[in-house]
Amino acid sequence: MKKQVVVISLLVLSFVYLVNKTTYAVYASNVNRPMESNVAYWNILLNDTNLTDTSVNSISINNIDWNNTHVKDGKAAPGSTGVINLVVDPTSTEVAIKITIKVIDNTSDSDIVLTAGTITSSNITLTLDEDGNYTGIISLTDISNGVKPVISIPVEWVNDDLGGNEVVSDNAKFLDLSLEATQYMG
Amino acid sequence: MMRFSNVKIKYISLICFYIFLFAFGVTLVFADNNTDARYESSKDVNVNVDKAIFLLKPTDMIFNLNTYEIVPSNNKYNYTFSIANYDDTKQSEVDMEYTIDIRTTTNLPLNISLYRNVSDINSATNILTKETVNDSNGVWYNLYKVNQKYNLNYTDRITDTYTLSINFPTDYKTNKLYAGMMEAIEIRISANQVI
Structure with a gap:
């Protein structure tokens, strides 16, 4: 039983x-x-392009702020220095965000034309990790306050002064750059 | 009351165990899906750079320099060429600077002069200085140098016009040593971007 x-x-x-x-x-x-209606919203704009749009594979940056004295405005040549500004707009996002920026430049790949300097950002602190990536946190409070961090990447087209006639091809890659945003869990 | 044999009890217990396992597995699957719900987005950023045009256009650099016509006399044989920072479709987008030098063999005692942006060379100043040097192979040649760099600013369409003047002094008119001799003349323009 x-x-x-x-x-x-x-x-x-x-x-x-x-x-x-x-x-x-x-x-x-x-x-x-x-x-x-209870699911937190996830929507981040990078220079007005939707980072969260899965139908878009890449984002193009054309507005590098070149600092030239002997080159036409908006153009670059060996010796040019400039800044790439990435405006992160997370206004409608309802979770904290961890931003990771990965850069491969001329110092690690000689086929790439530009050399990048130390990356900084307004409003948030970027930390360089051991893999060479920069990470920063946009807190929920920052987002609520309408903070839109501007990530500044200083770049230089180093003049190697070889005195040769080397020409950068039209297909040359100037910088290998990617940006990743993940929900920050704390 | 129905009685279960021990074998049946074991059999049913085993089935129950499998049902539990299945249910537990289903639970794990759902739980795992919930864990993966962290938001994540990433994009490659294409950095487009608009390269500046570096354009130096020498024109009329091929001279019909007939050596048989260059004979000892008081005449000067003049040849004109120009250097510009634009062509029919484009203009240089960087500041450039350039210099000119002329190399000749030392076969004929020619007087070579160069004048820049002048309409009358008779009242102009020769911008060349001459030295005779030998190269690493021990070959002697005359090197005429312009001891100045000239600028071509990208903001302007600039054309510099040069007149190369060659004179074979009449003093050598009766000197048979130079009969049938040839002289090679090389004009070299070196330009670079101003940094």
Whole structure:
């Protein structure tokens, strides 16, 4: 008798558990739309381009602020120095954000034309990690206060002064740059 | 009351165990999905750089310099060429500076002069200085240098016009040593971007 009770109990427990799971799953899918209103919004603009848009593979930066005295405005040549400004606009995001910037420049790949300096940002502190990546946190408070960090990447087209006629091809890669935003869990 | 044999009890217990395992697994799957819900977005950033044009355009640099016509006389044989920072479609977008030097063999005792942006060379100053040097192979040659760099600023369309003047002094008119001799003349323009 005792064994029978045990067996039946196990059966009942299994059945109840499964039914409960199934019920929960169905409930969750059925109330999908009301649940959306409670999901934190994730929307970040990088120089007015949506970073969270999965249909876009890359973002183009054309507005490098070149500091030239012997070169036409907006143009670059060996010896030119400038700054790439990336404006991060997380205004409508409802979670804290961790920003990671990865740069590969001429110092690590000679096929790349530009050399990058120390990356800084307004409003947030960027930290250089051991992999050579810069990371920073945009807190939820900052986002609520409308903070839009401007990440500044100083670049230089180093004049190697070889006196040769080397020409940078039209297909040359000037800088290998990527930006990653992840939800900051603390 | 129905009685279960020990074998049946074991069998049913095993089934229950598997059902539990299955249910537990389903739970894990759902739980795992929840863990992966962290937001994450990343993009490559294409850095587009508009390269400045470096354009130096020498013109009329091929001279019809007929050595048979260069004979000892008081005449000067003049050849004009120019250097510009633009062509028909483009203009240099960087400041440039350039210099000129002329190398000649030492076969003929020619007087070579160069004048810049003048309409009358007779009242102009020769901008060349001459020295005779030998190269690493021991070959002697005359090196005429312009001891100044000239600027071509990108903000302007600039053309510098040069007149190369060659004179074979009449003093050598009766000297048969130079009959049939040839002289090579090389004009070299060196330009670089101003940094």
